[in-house]
Amino acid sequence: MKKLILISIDGFRPELIDKKYCQFLHSLSKNSYYSNNVQSVIPPITLPCFYSIFFGVNPLTHGVFYNIIHDDYKVNSPNLFEILSKNNFSCSAYFNWKTLEKAFGHNNNLVKYFIDDLTINGDIKMVSLLLENIKSHLPDFIFLYLGALDEVGHKYKWMSKEYIETAKTVDKLVKILIESLGETYDFIIHSDHGGYEYGHYVLMKEIMTVPLLFISRNSNNIEFNKKVGIIDIAPTILNYFGINIPINWEGTPFITK
Ligand SMILES: [Zn+2]
Numbered sequence: 001m002k003k004l005i006l007i008s009i010d011g012f013r014p015e016l017i018d019k020k021y022c023q024f025l026h027s028l029s030k031n032s033y034y035s036n037n038v039q040s041v042i043p044p045i046t047l048p049c050f051y052s053i054f055f056g057v058n059p060l061t062h063g064v065f066y067n068i069i070h071d072d073y074k075v076n077s078p079n080l081f082e083i084l085s086k087n088n089f090s091c092s093a094y095f096n097w098k099t100l101e102k103a104f105g106h107n108n109n110l111v112k113y114f115i116d117d118l119t120i121n122g123d124i125k126m127v128s129l130l131l132e133n134i135k136s137h138l139p140d141f142i143f144l145y146l147g148a149l150d151e152v153g154h155k156y157k158w159m160s161k162e163y164i165e166t167a168k169t170v171d172k173l174v175k176i177l178i179e180s181l182g183e184t185y186d187f188i189i190h191s192d193h194g195g196y197e198y199g200h201y202v203l204m205k206e207i208m209t210v211p212l213l214f215i216s217r218n219s220n221n222i223e224f225n226k227k228v229g230i231i232d233i234a235p236t237i238l239n240y241f242g243i244n245i246p247i248n249w250e251g252t253p254f255i256t257k
Pocket of ligand 1: 150193
C-alpha cells in the first residue's frame, strides 16, 4: 500500500545530520536514500519555499517572494493536495505556523490540524496528535511541518547551543514517528532552507543547501537522484502515488523505479 509522510523541518542545516547532533537521523542517513546537498529556491524564505513545494514551480513562476501575501492571491499552477484529492488519496496536514495554510491550495479534502505554538512544545504536541489520530484513520498522505527549529535559529542564531538542543529534540520526534509508523508509511524528511547567523535572507551555501532523506519500506530497484532540489518534492510525491505530473511543474522526481 502506498502511504507516505512528508516531514518538513524548518531551517534544518545539513551538518545537523551527524552523530554529535542528531543521532537518529544520522543512523537513518546510513540506511536510507540521503542527500545533504539539496537546493532550496530563491528566495530561500519559508512561504516562497512551501509555495514551490506544493505548487511545483519556482518563486519566479508562483510569484510569492515574502512570508506575506494577499488573502486571495491565486497561483496559476495545480496544487499537490488538490491533485491528490482529485485522485482519491486522503491527505492530512499538521502545522504550527498559520501562514503556511495559504500554500495548501483550495478545492481539496485536506484535513488540517493547526497547533498555535511555534515552540518545540508545539512540535511535540503535533507529533502526539498525529500518533493519536492515526489509531483511527490512516490517511494516504500526511504532511507534518515542524516549525520550532527555525524560530530558535532566528532568536539565538543558527548552530547556537539552543538551536542544536532543539534539533536534538526534533531528532527524537522523528525517531518516535519512524519507530511507530515505519511499517505502515514511507517517509520523506527534508528542510525548506538553512540559516546563517540570525536568518536566511542571502544566497549562501549555509542557507541554500538542505538535507533530504527518503525512507522506504520496499526499497528494491529504486533509483535516487542526489542532484535534487525542493522543487522536485511535489513531482516525486505524485510519481510515488502513480499520478501524472502536470506539464507546467518545474521539477522532476528524485526517486524512480
Ligand atoms: Zn523556513
